[in-house]
Amino acid sequence: MIRDVDLTAHIGRIVLQNPVLAASGTFGFGPEYRAHVDMRRLGGIAVKGVAVDSWSGNPPPRVWETPSGLLNSIGLQNPGVRAFIRDDLPFLRELGTVLVVNVIGHTVDEYRRVSECLARESGIAALEVNISCPNIKEGGMQFGHDPDRAFEVVRAVVETAGRPVWVKLSPNTDRVLEVGQAAQSAGAAALTAINTLLGMAIDLDRRRPALGGGSGGLSGPAIRPVGVRVVYEVSRRIPLPVVGMGGIETARDALEYFMAGASAVMVGTATFGRPDAMTRVIDDLPEILRQYGFGSVAEAVGAAHPPAKGEADEH
Amino acid sequence: MIRDVDLTAHIGRIVLQNPVLAASGTFGFGPEYRAHVDMRRLGGIAVKGVAVDSWSGNPPPRVWETPSGLLNSIGLQNPGVRAFIRDDLPFLRELGTVLVVNVIGHTVDEYRRVSECLARESGIAALEVNISCPNIKEGGMQFGHDPDRAFEVVRAVVETAGRPVWVKLSPNTDRVLEVGQAAQSAGAAALTAINTLLGMAIDLDRRRPALGGGSGGLSGPAIRPVGVRVVYEVSRRIPLPVVGMGGIETARDALEYFMAGASAVMVGTATFGRPDAMTRVIDDLPEILRQYGFGSVAEAVGAAHPPAKGEADEH
Amino acid sequence: MRLTIVERRVPASDHVELLLDASGLGRRPEPGQFLHVATGGTLRRPLSFSRVDDGRVGILFRVVGAGTAWLAGRAVGEDLDVMGPLGRGFPPPPPGPLALVGGGVGIPPLFFYAQCWPDASLAVLLGARDREALVMVDDFGARGLHPALCTDDGSFGRRGRVTDLLATWLSAHPHGSVMACGPAPMLHEVARLTTDAHCPAWLGFEQRMGCGVGACLACVVPGAPGAGRTWYRVCTDGPVFAREMLYGEAPP
Amino acid sequence: MRLTIVERRVPASDHVELLLDASGLGRRPEPGQFLHVATGGTLRRPLSFSRVDDGRVGILFRVVGAGTAWLAGRAVGEDLDVMGPLGRGFPPPPPGPLALVGGGVGIPPLFFYAQCWPDASLAVLLGARDREALVMVDDFGARGLHPALCTDDGSFGRRGRVTDLLATWLSAHPHGSVMACGPAPMLHEVARLTTDAHCPAWLGFEQRMGCGVGACLACVVPGAPGAGRTWYRVCTDGPVFAREMLYGEAPP
């Protein structure tokens, strides 16, 4: 392993020991992967979406494998913010890793109340406002497709959070830049991208949509080109740090996101196949960075952008 | 092979001997695959997008492989409608297969003029209005993301075409239903879906976007869940036949699209890997249909829809 | 964790049993627990332990799709990438008569159960759709047990459902208990019959999984109806559930 | 079309040559033509013919990514799914002296050329980045040819570029012609040198391909600058182009 490559990542004022975080919804509320992953080695953990009250989620089946991908329709099952604070936060706080809490709601007010409840708690580095979940009928993605509503939600969370607010973007819209700009105007400290693509599979035997929830969210390597495209566009046009994700399995994939403009990355679906996916990315990054001529993660960020970064030379 | 399964497909008044067409842009202007595919066996052929004047397309590299997918940035290189009529149409007419001409333009007027030029020609079953190509800066996708502009373009083509007009939908928007409805109001006879997903890959060695055109369109099995979702939604809500595509490689994949609501399918990227992909789908369909309890393609269309088709029971 | 394949058997067409060197396995598995096996796709595949012998553990599966087909193509000497043992297995035999009720690929964990409790006197009731799918009958024989058998098509044993055998057994053993594993409709019927007969039952469920460790909330089954209704995760709360957890006190 | 692998050679580290039973091949390939080979991914991989011997055809490749790695793992007796011969190859030797100029994996089609024209007297100039990448030198020897060699790192032959060898050769052979194959920068330099020397040249290009048959317009290279500028498809208009098609009459 190469030691003199600097893996530190900066998301605004938050400093990560390395740029690899667990993606929300794929790493539970903390302790589940304890026996399988050395959690202290991670750059950070984004826990599953937390609402003001408990949500029961969608009927099973909730996952379905597709070519190089995964459809899920969990439906944001969660125990509610109070249960989260009581049952899960103490363990997570103990860990000492950078903790990001993913926030969900049906209404602006519900987002605000989650944020208020968490404001009193220590040990949380940032909130990640999920306005991009395709698996619930109200709330979620509708905010992520409408810049005005995105502004409202993000503003409500920023006003109450007392800590940096990250906003998670949906790739299922042609207005991703407008939504990202709205998030910035509302005070977001960073953008995270991408959430899953809206997809569906049919169960041929049962002659109906395979997932209990009908359609679901597509993740995994299949969507990596979409994630890289969104990160590239957003990071060029909006002066906020971007945390990239979508289909990252290897250090090479992570480097693709850094070059596209991500300051850090999250790994989701890959963890299901290989619980050590994140620690392998971390282990392999120094060598890969070196191989492509970078002395640090920071140097690689945006390396694929055209020379005059931020200039509107493509339109 | 099972013989007593009816493969006939109906797209409005157009009758196809079987429901498998070559997807636009992947089968050239006709003769290229002649030595490799028995073209008379196909349900039909959609030729590459044709503009009023020749377009030069994007700089290479124009393709890049991704997990279970393909990024392309051809940029709609084409010789213009007059050259098409002169050089390619005679061969295609000879073939006797159902011919669909994909129409592109930068402006409403350009679309109209292609349609006018083709109106005088025999041997064309339908026009497919491409308002969903992610690979050109103006025209193309911008029409496919805006219901009002989609209406204008489709209306202009319908007024001049003198034959059925199909409209090809973009999956890169949250307004696919509105755009489809606009196409219907403007007189479209069918919808085709989906065009490619907007994506990007980075060439790590060169530290820049891999494709000469920067971003590109993602196709192949990776996007099948997105295609199935769009076809399911559109066919349930809009009373027009839908031609489904995106990632179809096998008869099973085609059946997934039929059950989701497609009346026929197109095969694109799979042909690159296996020139016999389409004829294999055609050969295998009778057995697959039979295996899942269908006596014809028509019976399978929409089989995965909830019982009361068209009812708004999901919202 | 990587375990080496030391033996490969084909107990019936479309069925393969792989025996793995268990020395890499941290804990001795309990019957009903499973291995989460990487098979080349995005997700792992959950497979129950079928036996433990001489430092080897078995998995016995039916080839139904890409993952099991890949696995069926593995040869002795190759390694498998596995996680496990995962989940909660069947409890020790309660006092009184005990029936093992298995359907199709639900049979392997029950054979492992019989193997773990060599002194327990057990009734074994097995069903499957056809003769080929009725696996491990000889293994039960070698353990000194004589399963009652049935197939949907009558090609082996009685024609009918394994729950018909169970109904007969329950009427003869009013104080019996049941350990069952098989497809969901079979388990529902086992729940109904054992509730009616006031006999305790433990049920081994299948559900499509993501993580296998409780993190993704994919593999849920609904808990007993009522005010506190919740979802249970098959991977960590199960795969084996006491009947009451899922069905409460009323027959389903 | 499926062709069986009848021999597998490892001419250098990271390089593999597969010899395929050519009886399934419809036409005898010309040097410069290629096979489009399925290697497990979405797209096929274009690979030039390296030789034709005793009813066998060869492909010789460097392992650079997933497709060539897959191919390198094939064994004798397995079939490859191929399309071809595709594209337009090199023309017959024009009158006068002729040099073959090859760089790296551009060498194999030139050896095949030498093989096809056993009576032609040829100068062979080969370059590569290092000794390992300088393939088929012995094959040229067996054909009675003695290539001039160079490597970027000087590990074999002269240190330098193959175009340096060409410049020397051109000054000694003012009426010579050139057949060249290799990376694009090398071909640009060959175009420049041969234009300056007023010598005809044919150039074998690489480009990322989709269909391989001219249908998708992926594999383009720009035609000669000027009013009628167009794109040529490497798969069907090439891979071998007369220099003028791409560079016109002026040096690049």
Ligand SMILES: Cc1cc2nc3c(=O)[nH]c(=O)nc-3n(C[C@H](O)[C@H](O)[C@H](O)COP(=O)(O)OP(=O)(O)OC[C@H]3O[C@@H](n4cnc5c(N)ncnc54)[C@H](O)[C@@H]3O)c2cc1C
């Ligand atoms: C706890 C548990 C124990 C199991 N034990 C056994 C066993 O001992 N022997 C055996 O033959 N089978 C067993 N199964 C079922 C086995 O997991 C599936 O048959 C297998 O995953 C199918 O994979 P595939 O790729 O071949 O099929 P595909 O249908 O192609 O798989 C697609 C996806 O669906 C999932 N899937 C498909 N069928 C099932 C199923 N019945 N249950 C859960 N997920 C499914 C797969 O894991 C995969 O993610 C068990 C399932 C569970 C949950």
Ligand SMILES: Cc1cc2nc3c(=O)[nH]c(=O)nc-3n(C[C@H](O)[C@H](O)[C@H](O)COP(=O)(O)OP(=O)(O)OC[C@H]3O[C@@H](n4cnc5c(N)ncnc54)[C@H](O)[C@@H]3O)c2cc1C
């Ligand atoms: C006409 C022609 C003849 C060729 N002949 C030979 C030969 O004889 N020996 C040899 O070693 N190589 C040859 N090449 C290059 C060879 O095609 C690539 O090295 C190979 O496709 C790489 O595939 P991969 O999956 O290992 O690499 P990856 O980089 O993983 O491939 C990713 C994609 O890029 C394409 N690609 C990558 N490199 C090239 C390249 N240099 N040219 C074209 N496409 C590329 C691949 O086909 C694939 O679609 C030839 C290329 C062309 C166009």
Ligand SMILES: Cc1cc2nc3c(=O)[nH]c(=O)nc-3n(C[C@H](O)[C@H](O)[C@H](O)COP(=O)(O)O)c2cc1C
């Ligand atoms: C099972 C599952 C559950 C998820 N739940 C959430 C969630 O609660 N909140 C959220 O913002 N994203 C959620 N996501 C999206 C991921 O965080 C991530 O954005 C997406 O999966 C793309 O990354 P990947 O390809 O690495 O998985 C979920 C994804 C999966 C697969």
Ligand SMILES: Cc1cc2nc3c(=O)[nH]c(=O)nc-3n(C[C@H](O)[C@H](O)[C@H](O)COP(=O)(O)O)c2cc1C
């Ligand atoms: C190389 C390439 C070129 C394409 N050109 C066109 C085009 O000219 N017009 C069009 O409507 N769609 C075009 N498409 C989109 C396809 O017709 C199809 O919608 C898409 O590829 C999804 O299907 P597939 O996954 O089967 O390829 C092109 C796709 C590819 C891969």
Ligand code: FES
């Ligand atoms: S499979 Fe992830 S919670 Fe059970």
Ligand code: FES
């Ligand atoms: S590869 Fe399709 S045109 Fe050349």
